Amino acid sequence: MxxxxxxxxxxxxxxxxxxxxxxTLAQLHAEVARxxxxxxxxxxxDIDGYITDSVAPGLGPMSMVEYLGLEVRYAETTDxxxxxxxxxxxxxxQVIMAGKCDVVxxxxxxxxxxxxxxxPPAIGSxxxxxxxxxxxxxxxxQYALAARRHMHEFGTTSEQLAxxxxxxxxxxxxxxxxxxxxxxxxEDVLNSRMVADPLHLLDCCVVSDGAxxxxxxxxxIARSLKRPxxxxxxAGEAMKYNNGGRVDITTTAAARSGPIAFAEAGVTPAxxxxxxxxxxxxxxxxxxxxxxxxxxxxxGGKFVADGNLISGVGKLPFNTDGGGLCNNxxxxxxxxxxxxxxxxxxxxxxxxxxxxxxxxxxxxxGMGMSLSTRHNCGTLIMEAI
Amino acid sequence: MxxxxxxxxxxxxxxxAPFFDALRDGKLLIKTCNACNEAFFYPRALCPFCxxxxxxxxxxxxxxxxxxxxxxxxxxxxxxxxxxxxxxxTLMTNVMTGAPEAxxxxxxxxxxxxxxxxxxxxxxxVPG
Numbered sequence: 246m247x248x249x250x251x252x253x254x255x256x257x258x259x260x261x262x263x264x265x266x267x268x269t270l271a272q273l274h275a276e277v278a279r280x281x282x283x284x285x286x287x288x289x290x291d292i293d294g295y296i297t298d299s300v301a302p303g304l305g306p307m308s309m310v311e312y313l314g315l316e317v318r319y320a321e322t323t324d325x326x327x328x329x330x331x332x333x334x335x336x337x338x339q340v341i342m343a344g345k346c347d348v349v350x351x352x353x354x355x356x357x358x359x360x361x362x363x364x365p366p367a368i369g370s371x372x373x374x375x376x377x378x379x380x381x382x383x384x385x386x387q388y389a390l391a392a393r394r395h396m397h398e399f400g401t402t403s404e405q406l407a408x409x410x411x412x413x414x415x416x417x418x419x420x421x422x423x424x425x426x427x428x429x430x431x432e433d434v435l436n437s438r439m440v441a442d443p444l445h446l447l448d449c450c451v452v453s454d455g456a457x458x459x460x461x462x463x464x465x466i467a468r469s470l471k472r473p474x475x476x477x478x479x480a481g482e483a484m485k486y487n488n489g490g491r492v493d494i495t496t497t498a499a500a501r502s503g504p505i506a507f508a509e510a511g512v513t514p515a516x517x518x519x520x521x522x523x524x525x526x527x528x529x530x531x532x533x534x535x536x537x538x539x540x541x542x543x544x545g546g547k548f549v550a551d552g553n554l555i556s557g558v559g560k561l562p563f564n565t566d567g568g569g570l571c572n573n574x575x576x577x578x579x580x581x582x583x584x585x586x587x588x589x590x591x592x593x594x595x596x597x598x599x600x601x602x603x604x605x606x607x608x609x610x611g612m613g614m615s616l617s618t619r620h621n622c623g624t625l626i627m628e629a630i
Numbered sequence: 631m632x633x634x635x636x637x638x639x640x641x642x643x644x645x646x647a648p649f650f651d652a653l654r655d656g657k658l659l660i661k662t663c664n665a666c667n668e669a670f671f672y673p674r675a676l677c678p679f680c681x682x683x684x685x686x687x688x689x690x691x692x693x694x695x696x697x698x699x700x701x702x703x704x705x706x707x708x709x710x711x712x713x714x715x716x717x718x719x720t721l722m723t724n725v726m727t728g729a730p731e732a733x734x735x736x737x738x739x740x741x742x743x744x745x746x747x748x749x750x751x752x753x754x755x756v757p758g
């Protein structure tokens with residue numbers, strides 16, 4: 246049974262600030278819930294399903310359901326790191342098509358710049374932790390391992406990776422909320438300090454506070470609202486991990502989540518007019534573009550070079566809000582921002598300088614946790630009304 | 631410049647205790663499945679490929695670099711790496727070297743066991 250057309254995103258709200266002070270996490274959840282309800286033209290009384298992440302205060306979703314005053318028939322806290330909110334849209338669609346809910350609210354919030362973003366894992370807290378954490382596998386280093394290996398296997402260059410940042414910066418200049426709005430060059434990226442070689446500072450995403458909300462509704466309800474809905478056409482989820490030591494870090498879980506989503510939607514990469522691609526690091530984008538089938542494995546470097554990801558210039562406009570590389574990476578979990586900009590593109594409400602003409606089918610790609618140990622990928626295919 | 635750093639101690643539990651016991655005796659252990667005969671790492675009671683019982687076996691300590699990165703810190707730098715053991719499985723580790731610029735994917739390395747901030751030792755690798 247396909248989820249295609251069984252639900253629509255009818256409201257979104259992205260907190261405009263990248264550093265947030267004098268708020269609790271619960272306050273932020275409520276503010277963005279109100280924002281998304283206003284965007285949809287709904288009230289909190291219309292919500293009968295709720296999804297959040299493990300960062301939200303309280304046991305699972307329970308404290309937040311009470312704080313928001315919701316009366317829900319379904320509530321859950323799937324947490325797959327940065328891809329959580331991409332998967333939340335899929336899960337909301339599934340419970341709607343199962344007849345369990347009519348309108349599902351998704352919220353998240355985090356303030357890592359103020360120390361309110363969840364705790365780092367402790368050695369001994371997971372079965373693998375004693376075999377990894379003493380070596381200090383900091384996040385940039387994990388992605389650097391993948392970049393180095395991809396360079397070794399396929400000849401990918403730092404210049405090619407830098408083009409991903411260059412493209413994001415071209416888009417971010419038009420976003421007044423973006424943390425980094427200066428257009429950068431390949432040379433700027435290569436001249437930035439090395440964080441974990443071969444990744445430079447400008448190969449890395451920003452660290453930002455943030456919060457947001459998404460509302461998913463049954464099509465009959467979506468049609469009764471004034472704003473254009475965005476149709477969920479397909480969804481895929483997959484996990485990849487070190488697999489008992491059979492390590493392969495040049496292919497991501499998107500190689501499995503992507504085909505599931507494309508098949509469900511009945512489209513191919515050639516049909517995608519706009520793509521939100523999770524961009525914790527430049528290499529994150531390159532690997533997922535290959536694995537989703539936008540180019541052959543190993544050809545990602547050539548695919549992203551020379552502005553091919555820049556709206557109005559290249560063949561595959563990506564992350565037209567500036568992405569995690571320039572705009573924001575709320576609470577080190579950027580999946581919801583990938584949904585937000587896709588909804589804007591499909592509504593025709595992206596900034597005019599980056600709006601993709603006749604944008605009818607778009608892709609959302611999320612990645613959570615860490616590429617060189619274990620990660621989750623979520624893929625959504627979305628269509629304009 | 632390689633930093634002067636003592637790694638945090640692993641935490642012993644019923645699943646991993648034989649691994650850390652062996653490190654104290656200068657031995658690197660991995661696991662092999664009793665049913666499918668696959669070697670695996672990180673070690674755990676049941677085989678991740680078929681959930682059968684498994685047996686501890688001593689690894690040679692020889693391996694080669696699958697990938698590596700020199701990580702900058704305020705105190706210098708360290709090398710995070712994935713090393714493929716001669717027995718097959720690839721594990722996360724640090725490569726200890728005064729010349730990280732000379733490292734390469736595919737380079738041969740061998741295990742050493744270094745002290746940590748606690749009671750346990752930690753397997754790392756050195757070139758050669």
